[in-house]
Amino acid sequence: MVDKPDRAKEDVARFWKVLGERPIGFTVVTAAGDEPVGFVGLAVAHVSPPLISVAIDIQNRALEPIRRSGSFAVNFFSAKDEVIAEAFMKKGASGAERFWPHNWETLETGSPVLSTATGVFDCVVERVVELDHVNLIIGRVVASRIRQNGPPLVFFRGALSAMAICRNVQACDALK
Numbered sequence: 515m516v517d518k519p520d521r522a523k524e525d526v527a528r529f530w531k532v533l534g535e536r537p538i539g540f541t542v543v544t545a546a547g548d549e550p551v552g553f554v555g556l557a558v559a560h561v562s563p564p565l566i567s568v569a570i571d572i573q574n575r576a577l578e579p580i581r582r583s584g585s586f587a588v589n590f591f592s593a594k595d596e597v598i599a600e601a602f603m604k605k606g607a608s609g610a611e612r613f614w615p616h617n618w619e620t621l622e623t624g625s626p627v628l629s630t631a632t633g634v635f636d637c638v639v640e641r642v643v644e645l646d647h648v649n650l651i652i653g654r655v656v657a658s659r660i661r662q663n664g665p666p667l668v669f670f671r672g673a674l675s676a677m678a679i680c681r682n683v684q685a686c687d688a689l690k
């Protein structure tokens with residue numbers, strides 16, 4: 515059977531299942547609010563240096579603080595930070611529950627960033643595109659940081675995974 519391209523009414527579950535075949539670096543989007551806010555945001559993409567895009571659901575609690583402060587940060591992690599990932603995956607958790615158990619700091623914009631994150635982009639909002647049920651936010655990177663800390667944490671087939679680094683692709687049979 516040949517898979518046909520998705521159409522508007524196709525099952526959303528199918529959409530996510532297909533997308534699940536693309537491992538995505540686990541990413542937390544953070545911003546300054548009355549208390550630090552942050553959510554798991556995998557619809558983050560690089561546009562072209564120094565621009566980053568983030569798609570944020572209009573129901574997302576972090577949207578208003580990001581629009582109000584005019585800034586946000588994106589944080590990437592190693593598998594060692596699975597516990598941070600779980601804190602941010604917990605639905606409805608407060609900023610305090612998500613941030614206080616972990617070390618965090620600020621770079622240029624005042625957006626909170628997780629101290630052990632392996633990669634961080636600190637961004638100011640360049641443009642907001644209001645779509646149907648999401649805001650596509652384009653950010654300009656004003657500061658960044660790298661803190662390498664082992665194999666990356668990725669989201670693959672609907673679950674968190676540690677990415678096995680295998681530069682010799684022919685010899686790598688870890689995944690069937």
Ligand SMILES: Cc1cc2nc3c(=O)[nH]c(=O)nc-3n(C[C@H](O)[C@H](O)[C@H](O)COP(=O)(O)O)c2cc1C
Nearest residue numbers: 553554555556557569570571574575604605606607
């Ligand atoms: C794997 C995964 C990826 C997600 N990606 C996004 C995203 O890109 N944009 C977004 O607005 N919400 C995304 N969400 C939803 C938010 O992380 C969050 O769960 C939702 O906004 C409810 O947030 P709250 O628990 O902070 O209230 C994602 C959730 C998961 C589990």
